[in-house]
Every structure is written in C-alpha cells, then in structure tokens.
Amino acid sequence: MIVRSPYDDIDIPDVGLPDFLFGDLGDAADRVAIIDGPSGRQVTFRELAGAVDRFAAALGERGLGRGDVLALFAPNNPYYPVVFHGALAAGLAVTTVNSLYTPDELAYQLRDSGAKILVTVSPFLDRARAALREEGVAVRETILLDDARDDATTPMPESTLADALSTTAERPQVTVTGDDVAALPYSSGTTGRAKGVVLTHRNLVANLVQIDEVFSVSPDTRIMAVLPFFHIYGMTVMMNQGIHARAAVVTLPKFDLAEFLRVIQEHRIDRVYIAPPVAVALAKHPMVEQYDIDCIDVIFSGAAALDAELGHAVGRRLNCKVLQGYGMTELSPVSHAMPDDRPDLDLSSIGYALPNVECKLVDPETGEEGVERGELWVRGPNVMREYLNNPEATAATLDADGFLHTGDVATVTDDGVFSIVDRVKELIKYKGYQVPPAELEALLLTNDRIADAAVIGIKDAEGEEVPKAFVVLQQGADLSADDVMSFVADRIAPHKKVRAVEFVEQIPKSASGKILRKDLRARETANA
Known part of the structure; x- marks a missing residue:
C-alpha cells in the first residue's frame, strides 16, 4: 500500500540549479545573500551571482566542463556557494568533501569521483597535498579560497580564488538540464564504506520546491548555517534554500557555542537549523542565558533523531518553535518534515511526507507491504539517480519501481504523520x-x-x-x-x-x- 503526501503534487522545473537560483534576481539583487558570521562581511545577491559567473568562466578557461568533477574541501564560508554554483554553471559536478577527512579518506573520494580540480583552504593544505600524492588521484590543480600558501613542495599547481575571479572571460555557454549530474556527496547509505551519491540538478531543484510547501522562509528570514555545506542537509536546506528564498544565510566555519550565540544575537537570526547535539547545549548550557537570542522563531533539527523531551526543553527555554524532519543524502535530502504551521504535531515524529513523495512500509523480513511498522521506502523526484561506480549497492537500495529503501523502520498514523522507530541498517x-x-x-x-x-x-x-x-x-x-x-x-x-x-x-x-x-x-x- 502506497502512502502519499497529504500535499498536492507540484511542478518541478526542468532547469539547471544555477539558472533556477540566479536566473532572475529581480528586486533581490541588492539584498544581502551571505553574511560571514565571524567578520560580519556581507555579499549581495548581485555580487554572488557575478562571482558565480566569473568562476564558471575561469573553469571554462581551464578546459573543464560537462562530465568533469570539482572537489570542494572547505568549511562554511561566503565563497562556498560561489565555487559550488560556479562549477555547476560550467557544466561540472561537485563532490563535497567532509572537512574532517584524513588524507587517506580524501584521496579515496578524489579517486572514486574522478575529480580533476580541488578547491580548499590553506589550513587544509597539509592534508590535501598528502592526498594528492596518492596513486590514482586525477586532480591537476588546487585552488585556494584564501591565499596563505607556503614554500612547501606541492604535487601540482596551486592558485587562488582571487586569481580565478579576476578573469575577463565570459561564462561558458553550457546548457545544463535537470538530468545532468550536479552533486556527488558521499554517504554510507544503509551500510558499508562511503559511496558517491549521484544527485541531478532535477533532484536538487525538486527538493527546494518541495520544502517550499512546508517551510515559511522569506526574504526577511535570516538563516544560521553552522552545519556544514559539504553535508547535504547544509547544502540544500541552508545554502540553497536561503538563496532560493532570497533570505540571508549567515555562515560559521564550525560550531563553537559562544560564537554561535554571539552571531545569532548580533545578526538577529530567526531560523536556526541544527543537529541534536546542538539542542543539548541550547537546553542545558548556562552560557545561553548570557545572550539575547529571543529573535529565534524556529529551530529545525535534522541529520539524526531528536529526543522529544529535549526538543520541548529547547522550545520552552528559548520561547520558539522546535520542529524536526527526516532525510538522507540519497533523498537530496528531505523526504519528511514537520511544517512550520504545525508545531502541534508530536515532536517525536518526522511529520508529513513532502509533496510528490510516495512511501511504503515494508516488513524487512517477509517483504509484506502495508504493515503497521516496517522499513520506510520512499519514491519521488528527490530520490538519487544511483551510487557512483557501484551498481550492486544501487540495486540493493533502489528498486525497479523507483522506491529507495531507507533502512529505517517507521510507523504512520491515519493522518499521514510518520515516526522513525527503529533501524534496519547497521549505520x-x-x-x-x-x-x-x-x-x-x-x-x-x-x-x-x-x-x-x-x-x-x-x-x-x-x-x-x-x-x-x-x-x-x-x-x-x-x-x-x-x-x-x-x-x-x-x-x-x-x-x-x-x-x-x-x-x-x-x-x-x-x-x-x-x-x-x-x-x-x-x-x-x-x-x-
């Protein structure tokens, strides 16, 4: 039995993600798009779109385009969307790399994705250079977002983002369609070593218009982006949603409670996306009382299950709505969420399936469908195309009918409210x-x-x-x-x-x- 979203299906534009986000800035051109939390430096939508075009041009000058992969190994900062969307605009796919990775882990992702160019920051250079010396890595140039190079022997040419953005070339005339590959984040899926998740432009565009229906984000919203952009949660729900809604996204390179609270207070941030460990600090740490953060309207938790009592404790202490949702990298990532206008839903639930999403509950032992408690299977325009270079893992996760087998066990009420209650997968x-x-x-x-x-x-x-x-x-x-x-x-x-x-x-x-x-x-x- 298929359980459908209670929301009406919506049309998914067949367009590349950069054109979807930057094609018509309209009245938002001079609004603030990105704020660097530590320094307060601001970037407008006009400046952001211009930098995206110039970076795309710089990649075109290097002979890079459709079918090539750029690896982005950096913490959150205002340049991250420039590189990400500039690469997509030039026809490349972007593989986003965990900032904590060791040289061996980085080298594995570079090899597996076939990345030809690496963008990083100087504090990560030691790890990056070590990875680039590994056999089988195809990267031929490193671009630094900052300019703190030293005299160390490097395995290949290094340049800076400033160099790239100084180009006078035109953005390459590349027609990007919804079927083209946009992002290659790495996920362990339901089990095993990290695998490249092939997400198309359509996948990412679809998830943005899907979450539009449940999140109340407007040009007046200020979004806290401390969760990493390399993770699909940060990439879609913070970075790209903010750009799409013409909201201001405030970046932090890492979580530090004092800095996190200071930035919320200073920039009057009203929408905060977190993972459950941050909720623990917000509910219990005495430092929270030292800051004026009554500007927060919504705290949305994802990436792992939020304990309901903990969530309620945060809501009471900060006098704000606390919501949660569910997703996976393979789902671009959101498939279920508590809507902004339904804070009355059970906080231990993951809310409703998003528009265009169909679900099944399947007994993992017998394969029986329509059970009261079973593995959650999801189908929709946000479901990944495949795992990169791994047809066996793809076949084990994505069936012939297009349902992705999540590995999580769920229940659903008669009203369509889902809850995750167990796990099939070993992750x-x-x-x-x-x-x-x-x-x-x-x-x-x-x-x-x-x-x-x-x-x-x-x-x-x-x-x-x-x-x-x-x-x-x-x-x-x-x-x-x-x-x-x-x-x-x-x-x-x-x-x-x-x-x-x-x-x-x-x-x-x-x-x-x-x-x-x-x-x-x-x-x-x-x-x-």
Whole structure:
C-alpha cells in the first residue's frame, strides 16, 4: 500500500540549479545573500551571482566542463556557494568533501569521483597535498579560497580564488538540464564504506520546491548555517534554500557555542537549523542565558533523531518553535518534515511526507507491504539517480519501481504523520555524521594484535549514539582499550572514532560468517 503526501503534487522545473537560483534576481539583487558570521562581511545577491559567473568562466578557461568533477574541501564560508554554483554553471559536478577527512579518506573520494580540480583552504593544505600524492588521484590543480600558501613542495599547481575571479572571460555557454549530474556527496547509505551519491540538478531543484510547501522562509528570514555545506542537509536546506528564498544565510566555519550565540544575537537570526547535539547545549548550557537570542522563531533539527523531551526543553527555554524532519543524502535530502504551521504535531515524529513523495512500509523480513511498522521506502523526484561506480549497492537500495529503501523502520498514523522507530541498517549516527561499522572493523583488523572485531552503536551518558568495538585479541597479545581507541583515532576522521571497547573471547557470527550485531546489542542491553 502506497502512502502519499497529504500535499498536492507540484511542478518541478526542468532547469539547471544555477539558472533556477540566479536566473532572475529581480528586486533581490541588492539584498544581502551571505553574511560571514565571524567578520560580519556581507555579499549581495548581485555580487554572488557575478562571482558565480566569473568562476564558471575561469573553469571554462581551464578546459573543464560537462562530465568533469570539482572537489570542494572547505568549511562554511561566503565563497562556498560561489565555487559550488560556479562549477555547476560550467557544466561540472561537485563532490563535497567532509572537512574532517584524513588524507587517506580524501584521496579515496578524489579517486572514486574522478575529480580533476580541488578547491580548499590553506589550513587544509597539509592534508590535501598528502592526498594528492596518492596513486590514482586525477586532480591537476588546487585552488585556494584564501591565499596563505607556503614554500612547501606541492604535487601540482596551486592558485587562488582571487586569481580565478579576476578573469575577463565570459561564462561558458553550457546548457545544463535537470538530468545532468550536479552533486556527488558521499554517504554510507544503509551500510558499508562511503559511496558517491549521484544527485541531478532535477533532484536538487525538486527538493527546494518541495520544502517550499512546508517551510515559511522569506526574504526577511535570516538563516544560521553552522552545519556544514559539504553535508547535504547544509547544502540544500541552508545554502540553497536561503538563496532560493532570497533570505540571508549567515555562515560559521564550525560550531563553537559562544560564537554561535554571539552571531545569532548580533545578526538577529530567526531560523536556526541544527543537529541534536546542538539542542543539548541550547537546553542545558548556562552560557545561553548570557545572550539575547529571543529573535529565534524556529529551530529545525535534522541529520539524526531528536529526543522529544529535549526538543520541548529547547522550545520552552528559548520561547520558539522546535520542529524536526527526516532525510538522507540519497533523498537530496528531505523526504519528511514537520511544517512550520504545525508545531502541534508530536515532536517525536518526522511529520508529513513532502509533496510528490510516495512511501511504503515494508516488513524487512517477509517483504509484506502495508504493515503497521516496517522499513520506510520512499519514491519521488528527490530520490538519487544511483551510487557512483557501484551498481550492486544501487540495486540493493533502489528498486525497479523507483522506491529507495531507507533502512529505517517507521510507523504512520491515519493522518499521514510518520515516526522513525527503529533501524534496519547497521549505520551508526554520531552527532548527525554517518559511521559505518564495517569500515571501523576493517581498520581494526589491520592491527596485527587484533584477531577479530565487531562494532555497534551504543548510547553514551548524554544519550548520543557512539561506536563501541568488541575486540578479540591475538593469542598472547597485550592491548588496552586506550590502545585500541588510539589506533583508530590516528587513522580516521574524528567523528568515526571508537569511543568504547570491550574485549571478548569471540565475535558472534552466522553460519555464513556475518557478524550478528543483534547479539552484541542484546549483550549490551543485558549489561546496562
């Protein structure tokens, strides 16, 4: 049985994302588009659109265009949308890279995506240069958003964004359609190592017009953008939604509570997008009382499940609406949301399916459809095309009827309100970041003192899901829990770190050799 959105279907423009966002600025040309939170520097829509055109021209001068990929490895800043949309306007696709990635993780994404040009910032140069020396990386030039180069030997030419924007060339005459690839963010999907998610211009345009129906964002809105633009949540819901609505987007390069509160107070931000860990600080930290942030109207939480009581505590303390929604990178990302005009909905729910979205609840064991509680399958114009270079993973996630199998278990009321109640997939969500257990297990097994290992998500003292490793030592080996955690931490991005270790005699496995994580979770519950 298909559950349809309660909203009427809407038309999705068949147009490239840059033209959709910048094609007609109208009265908004001289309005503020981007504000750099730390410095307060402002960029108007006219200035932003002009810089997008010049960056597209600079890429065209370099012989880059349709079919090529630009990798963007940077924190949030006013130049991020210039590079992102300039590349799209020139016909390229953009693969956005996690700012926390190690050189090995960066090199993997550069190789897998086939990126030919890398845009980054000087504080990331050491990692970038190390990645570019890896075999199989096709990048031929690095562009810095700032200009703090040193005299270090570089593996290839380096230039600056200022150099690129000084071009006098015209924007290349590239016809970008909705079917062209726009973005290649990386996601672990329902399991396994990060995979490139192929999102088209139509996917991204569709999700913007879909969320228009449930979010009340206008040119008078000021949006806080502290969650990273490299993540699809920040890319669509903060950066691109702000541009589309002609709202002002205020950027912060990272979350620091004092700076976060200062910027909200100074710029009178009324719409704040967060992940649940930020809600903990807003509900409990005494520093919040030191700032005048009564300007906030809506706090919207995504990227991971928000505890309802925590959300209500934030709402009471800040006297604002607290809402949440649901999505995945593979969904561009939003498929469900609590609308701005329905703060009365159960905050433990994810609200309604967006316009043009169809859903099924399917028993993950039997395949029976229309069950009261089942895996959430989603179909709509925002569903990805495929996983890059990975037909097997695509086939396992996206079926012949166009339904994406989310790996999350949901329920739905007669009124069409969905709630996520469990998880089929093995993915761990740490502070909104995806942590695939299989990747950590593979890394642990490279330690010659570890015979076997398994990783599951457990709750820490603050209710946050964190990776815990169950480790079987080689006979006669001596290794402490701290040794295990340090071994992992030295080789992987901080959000993927193992944060608890238990030594066991053996890892429970099925007859086929698959790790029985449910047995480890049961063991954890019994010992709690």
